[in-house]
Amino acid sequence: MVDDFSFLLQSLAWPLVLLIAWWLGEQLHTGWKIPRVTSYVAVGLLASAVDLRGLTGDVRGLSFLANFALALVLFELGYRINLRWFRNNPWVPITGVLESLLIFGGAWFVTGWFGLSTEVRLIVCALCMAASPAGIVRVANELRSAGQVTERVMHLCAINCLMTVVVLKLVVGYWHLSTSGDWTAATLGSVYALIFSVAVGGALGLLMPWLLRGRSSQGGSVTVLFALVVLLLTTASYGLKLSPLLAALTFGLVARERRVQLTSAQRDFGSMGEITGLFLFVYVASLVNWRDAWSSLGLAVALLVVRLAVTAACNAGLAYFSGVTMRKGLLTGLALTPMSAYAILLLEQSRRYGLEPAAAAFTALAGLVLILELLGPLVTQRSLMAARETHVTQQDA
Secondary structure (H helix, E strand, O other): OHHHHHHHHHHHHHHHHHHHHHHHHHHHHHHHOOOHHHHHHHHHHHHHHOOHHHHHOOOOOHHHHHHHHHHHHHHHHHHOOOHHHHHHOOHHHHHHHHHHHHHHHHHHHHHHHHOOOHHHHHHHHHHHOOOOHHHHHHHHHHHOOOOHHHHHHHHHHHHHHHHHHHHHHHHHHHHHHHHHOOHHHHHHHHHHHHHHHHHHHHHHHHHHHHHHOOOOOOHHHHHHHHHHHHHHHHHHHHHHOOOHHHHHHHHHHHHHHOOOOOOHHHHHHHHHHHHHHHHHHHHHHHOOOHHHHHHOHHHHHHHHHHHHHHHHHHHHHOHHHHOOOHHHHHHHHHHOOOOOHHHHHHHHHHHHOOOOHHHHHHHHHHHHHHHHHHHHHHHHHHHHHHOOOOOOOOOOO
């Protein structure tokens, strides 16, 4: 009887938590204009406090589902990237690269005060460069935001994410080389993963016009096709030990360059995107250990200051050269505040592929993740609203 009751709890835990998260998200968004993702994260953090993973037992596939959910977001982010804009306005990529490098340097300086090992410091610094594509895209879509600030935020987020995965893969290679002297393992952990992740995502992007030839142009059918291709990418990346996130970002970018058209109905992948996104934020938040978050609070505050100062200063300081006002540059930097799912899933993937310092890095970042998961989407929302680029009516809300 006890075993039957335990099995019942394990079976119902995730569906109930997701239902609670959805309900709370709708209530707080309608009544207080709180971003839905903030509510999802709050429920996930509470679930972590009561050990949600323990209630569900050792459920296989949760990490894969989370990577698939984030890959959908990264495909959409990649599709919104306009490479011709980079050529016409090179100050945008310059800003993205510069702020990423300055965040890495500032984080390296700060982490030196907290007695972390070299490998852990490198991982923490690499992850601090990344904004959260899931949080930013979800909030922007929720607000129907469009304009100079929104487009800059999307493009800079993509640059930051790309630099993060490149640097992290190089750290993986460095760690394999320094611990075992194995050049093969170092190459497979860095160069191989980067090149083939881009190659697989790009190849599928090139194939999309052929897959769409003669098919219905209705938003629903095309959305299903894109989702299935992203699922294929995620599965193949797991099997080949590639980065599903980098592959999905490349897929979206190449699909846009190949003139594959997406309708507004396909943004956020409809109901499927809503459900997978809900799961993603709850799942990632449930991974945060409150004890680790509390013990790393000092480091979290220091890294938070570095991230906010660099993104705000870089975007405001270079705003004139990139063609916007200093105010819009400042709002762009603030909108890049979120950092959660992307960093955590990169860490989980690196740990799964044998990077031992990843666990220690996750412990060190727990406090920062907790703060930015809760407050980051709210800062993004308020920044886009202050930029007056939102197009949500009272009925939409």
